Amino acid sequence: MSTVSLKELVKVYGREIAVRGIDLEIPDKALTVFVGPSGCGKSTTLRMIAGLESISHGELRLDGRLINDVPSRDRGVAMVFQSYALYPHMTVRQNLEFSLKLAKLPAEEIELRVARAIGVLELGPYLDRKPSQLSGGQRQRVAMGRAICREPQVFLFDEPLSNLDAKLRNQMRVEIKRLQRRLQVTTIYVTHDQIEAMTLADIIVVMRDGIIEQTGSPLDVFENPENRFVAGFIGSPQMNFFDGVVGLSEGRAYFENRHLRLPIMSTRFGDVVTGGERVVAGFRPEDIVPEGHGVDPSHGIELISKVDFAEMLGNETLLFSSVGDTEFISRMQQPRLVEPDETLAFRFNVERMHLFDAETGRSMRTAANKPTEGGIHGFEGKPNGSGDYRVASDRGDERPRGGNSTLPR
Numbered sequence: 001m002s003t004v005s006l007k008e009l010v011k012v013y014g015r016e017i018a019v020r021g022i023d024l025e026i027p028d029k030a031l032t033v034f035v036g037p038s039g040c041g042k043s044t045t046l047r048m049i050a051g052l053e054s055i056s057h058g059e060l061r062l063d064g065r066l067i068n069d070v071p072s073r074d075r076g077v078a079m080v081f082q083s084y085a086l087y088p089h090m091t092v093r094q095n096l097e098f099s100l101k102l103a104k105l106p107a108e109e110i111e112l113r114v115a116r117a118i119g120v121l122e123l124g125p126y127l128d129r130k131p132s133q134l135s136g137g138q139r140q141r142v143a144m145g146r147a148i149c150r151e152p153q154v155f156l157f158d159e160p161l162s163n164l165d166a167k168l169r170n171q172m173r174v175e176i177k178r179l180q181r182r183l184q185v186t187t188i189y190v191t192h193d194q195i196e197a198m199t200l201a202d203i204i205v206v207m208r209d210g211i212i213e214q215t216g217s218p219l220d221v222f223e224n225p226e227n228r229f230v231a232g233f234i235g236s237p238q239m240n241f242f243d244g245v246v247g248l249s250e251g252r253a254y255f256e257n258r259h260l261r262l263p264i265m266s267t268r269f270g271d272v273v274t275g276g277e278r279v280v281a282g283f284r285p286e287d288i289v290p291e292g293h294g295v296d297p298s299h300g301i302e303l304i305s306k307v308d309f310a311e312m313l314g315n316e317t318l319l320f321s322s323v324g325d326t327e328f329i330s331r332m333q334q335p336r337l338v339e340p341d342e343t344l345a346f347r348f349n350v351e352r353m354h355l356f357d358a359e360t361g362r363s364m365r366t367a368a369n370k371p372t373e374g375g376i377h378g379f380e381g382k383p384n385g386s387g388d389y390r391v392a393s394d395r396g397d398e399r400p401r402g403g404n405s406t407l408p409r
């Protein structure tokens with residue numbers, strides 16, 4: 001059992017506040033990922049948990065025990081860094097043994113633990129090599145092995161894969177995920193890469209400017225971003241945003257600007273809109289479907305637009321178009337050659353429209369209309385994708401009236 005609890009955690013460096021009061025409960029056995037742009041305080045938070053940085057304010061607890069002032073080596077945590085931090089003059093075996101010898105563990109115990117790490121990470125062939133004789137991926141495995149040998153209560157990873165090339169990074173990502181499941185050790189992982197976060201995490205913590213913007217399962221933060229920042233940060237290519245206002249007509253609410261008129265579905269937004277408010281509509285690239293390519297949305301509103309540019313990726317093609325001055329990217333699931341300047345009909349899937357308050361950036365979806373439960377309360381040590389969180393399904397019976405909403409450019 002290893003839960004980590006952060007209460008109003010603050011880190012001040014001189015005049016700069018790097019972490020501005022973080023509240024977070026990290027459940028036992030979960031793989032929790034801190035993600036956010038550079039400088040948002042991910043590493044600082046992790047280093048406070050590791051005991052490598054002092055805590056300016058707030059409480060840090062491990063299994064309920066206050067550990068603010070407990071020295072790093074007595075916290076039961078092991079950290080893996082981006083730089084690997086291996087001892088260059090030692091062999092792989094010596095690197096693995098070092099901290100255990102320092103802790104004066106009995107020789108048999110050291111041998112047992114090292115053997116286990118070697119087995120798990122398949123380090124057998126490299127034991128007598130020095131780090132300089134290893135590839136990046138192999139070095140990273142040694143660094144993880146060293147952490148495993150310490151049999152910590154909590155693993156901490158700070159961007160451990162960012163020195164690797166793309167292919168190896170994907171491979172190691174899968175290895176880390178497997179390893180974490182096998183060892184069932186509470187893990188906190190820091191990355192600025194939202195794809196890494198989505199694929200690894202049981203729980204994603206999205207940070208910005210020293211605060212947490214949202215916490216939830218990967219599916220939850222993707223489906224129900226609480227604000228425009230999270231909506232734009234999670235998902236690739238990023239969500240398209242359109243400025244507009246809420247218009248009311250015959251008791252129906254619409255998102256409107258000079259070029260678009262899209263019904264706001266009450267199944268998704270309840271009664272939160274009153275009419276006249278300035279809003280931002282958000283559509284993911286897969287929710288703007290070029291007609292005849294991919295699943296035609298049952299609640300789709302058509303827009304005719306020219307394709308400025310097409311990016312062919314093989315399994316899909318990304319189309320760059322615009323409505324008025326606003327560029328948008330759509331995803332063509334059944335790719336074909338698209339000529340530059342070709343005109344296409346795009347169907348906006350209004351069942352999947354997001355709406356944000358233009359001023360505050362907050363999502364206008366009310367809790368009552370969110371199909372997933374969100375938060376981390378549902379986590380019981382089940383790995384990602386185990387069906388812990390319900391999938392958003394938003395089939396309402398409301399039918400927008402198409403026809404008059406089809407606005408050619």
Ligand SMILES: Nc1ncnc2c1ncn2[C@@H]1O[C@H](COP(=O)(O)OP(=O)(O)OP(=O)(O)O)[C@@H](O)[C@H]1O
Nearest residue numbers: 013016017018037038039040041042043044045192
């Ligand atoms: N030792 C330090 N002294 C002063 N300021 C610091 C120190 N370490 C970090 N900071 C500042 O604290 C803020 C958060 O830094 P942190 O390293 O936690 O960011 P990060 O989210 O890990 O970013 P990255 O993705 O670039 O690693 C930054 O503005 C940084 O400049």
Ligand SMILES: [Mg+2]
Nearest residue numbers: 042043044158
């Ligand atoms: Mg960092």
